[in-house]
Amino acid sequence: MLESSHRYTMELYTEAGSPLGQITLEADFGPACEWARLSGLRKGELAPDEYDRCAAIFPLWHAKLSEPYLRGFRIQVGTNGSSASSCEFATTYFAELATQAAAQFVKEGKLKSGDRFLYLLAAFPRQQENSRLAGGKLMIEDIAAAVPVRESALADFLRPAMPQGEIDSNFLPVFIPRRILDEAVECTRRAGQAETGGFLIGHVCFDPGEPEAFLDITAQIPAIHTAEDLTRLSFTPDTWTAVRAAIELRYMGEMLLGWWHSHPVKHWKCKDCPVEKQRTCSLAQGFLSEHDRLVHQTVFGRAWSLAMVLSDVAFAAPVVFTVRLEPRDDRATRLLHFEFPARRGRQPRHHF
Amino acid sequence: MGTTQTMGLTLEATDVSQQKVRRISNIQPDVTVQEVIEPLLAQMNLPQNDPEGRPVSYQARLEREGRHLQSWEKVGDALQTGDRLVLQPNIEAGGC
Numbered sequence: 149m150l151e152s153s154h155r156y157t158m159e160l161y162t163e164a165g166s167p168l169g170q171i172t173l174e175a176d177f178g179p180a181c182e183w184a185r186l187s188g189l190r191k192g193e194l195a196p197d198e199y200d201r202c203a204a205i206f207p208l209w210h211a212k213l214s215e216p217y218l219r220g221f222r223i224q225v226g227t228n229g230s231s232a233s234s235c236e237f238a239t240t241y242f243a244e245l246a247t248q249a250a251a252q253f254v255k256e257g258k259l260k261s262g263d264r265f266l267y268l269l270a271a272f273p274r275q276q277e278n279s280r281l282a283g284g285k286l287m288i289e290d291i292a293a294a295v296p297v298r299e300s301a302l303a304d305f306l307r308p309a310m311p312q313g314e315i316d317s318n319f320l321p322v323f324i325p326r327r328i329l330d331e332a333v334e335c336t337r338r339a340g341q342a343e344t345g346g347f348l349i350g351h352v353c354f355d356p357g358e359p360e361a362f363l364d365i366t367a368q369i370p371a372i373h374t375a376e377d378l379t380r381l382s383f384t385p386d387t388w389t390a391v392r393a394a395i396e397l398r399y400m401g402e403m404l405l406g407w408w409h410s411h412p413v414k415h416w417k418c419k420d421c422p423v424e425k426q427r428t429c430s431l432a433q434g435f436l437s438e439h440d441r442l443v444h445q446t447v448f449g450r451a452w453s454l455a456m457v458l459s460d461v462a463f464a465a466p467v468v469f470t471v472r473l474e475p476r477d478d479r480a481t482r483l484l485h486f487e488f489p490a491r492r493g494r495q496p497r498h499h500f
Numbered sequence: 501m502g503t504t505q506t507m508g509l510t511l512e513a514t515d516v517s518q519q520k521v522r523r524i525s526n527i528q529p530d531v532t533v534q535e536v537i538e539p540l541l542a543q544m545n546l547p548q549n550d551p552e553g554r555p556v557s558y559q560a561r562l563e564r565e566g567r568h569l570q571s572w573e574k575v576g577d578a579l580q581t582g583d584r585l586v587l588q589p590n591i592e593a594g595g596c
């Protein structure tokens with residue numbers, strides 16, 4: 149549950165400082181709240197059984213302009229001061245919304261496409277609102293979901309693991325057995341000219357001694373009941389029913405931790421380019437399209453959620469990229485890129 | 501003392517990840533499934549349009565019966581208090 153004692157507005161200005169207009173901000177603070185929860189768990193400020201405690205948003209007033217203008221906002225998880233965890237966010241969190249608002253001013257002719265603009269956030273105390281939805285009698289209340297976090301020793305996972313890609317202490321550690329990546333690569337090869345995908349399941353773990361949280365990916369479940377073609381992979385309601393059934397059948401306390409899908413790059417328009425040019429093409433580097441980001445944000449809303457993209461390129465074996473969407477940098481993506489040459493024998497976990 | 505007719509049904513709804521859970525109460529029996537889902541999607545911050553502005557459709561799966569509900573079904577006919585629904589999207593990845 150997320151409490152807010154304020155309502156938020158956005159004021160837009162031309163680069164010269166002329167006011168363009170104001171909008172009421174219908175911002176989704178969910179990703180920021182999720183990030184604050186995960187940060188709290190990783191820092192040891194939130195115990196695993198406190199993960200879904202009530203959270204609240206507090207405005208942070210602008211140093212020069214003062215209230216009601218903001219320099220950012222703070223999410224505090226847990227209302228008990230002795231066991232609360234908090235995280236601060238800058239106003240860049242709303243950059244995407246500001247761009248959408250500016251697009252409206254372009255339509256109205258107040259801005260030209262490509263013009264730079266400025267925006268300010270403001271917060272005003274919210275008046276007491278009826279908890280009923282306007283226009284209806286339905287009452288909807290937030291219920292804390294059980295988050296099964298396993299207590300595990302990080303060192304036990306690090307010892308046999310092979311680090312891959314950029315290892316940054318800011319990143320949540322993720323451990324994936326090599327066989328899972330091989331399965332995804334094989335699915336990608338078999339799919340040929342069509343996109344394909346699957347789901348990553350496992351456990352969220354926490355080592356209180358560090359303290360640190362990390363992901364233990366235990367399996368990938370190929371997505372079924374999908375529609376695929378060269379540039380699209382559609383998930384249907386039956387896809388979600390099937391993966392849920394698979395998780396329950398395994399009966400190992402696993403949960404949905406992320407997903408992977410392939411980009412058959414060598415069959416895209418890249419196939420007409422020289423191989424040397426393909427090596428440096430942005431399409432081969434791994435990316436999440438707007439549609440990919442929508443899937444990730446719709447289905448995988450937890451801050452620990454992982455997306456993998458397998459780029460099936462002409463010049464190498466399929467290249468695996470991992471992506472984690474972070475709300476701090478205006479939902480920027482972080483790409484960890486590594487290649488998997490075919491190997492036999494010892495099958496370690498990969499750590500990234 | 502109120503009757504079910506006036507007190508309404510109480511259901512639980514979750515998204516596919518089962519990490520967003522909501523309790524919906526005071527649902528009148530003559531309301532359709534669609535009329536329950538629409539405000540839920542907004543309250544759960546589930547996207548209702550794709551990047552091209554096309555609607556993202558959701559189906560409600562009734563866990564008790566293991567079936568997808570039809571949007572036109574009346575709550576009073578199809579559901580009972582305590583039922584749990586999973587909101588499952590038709591959604592696509594891809595594009596380059």
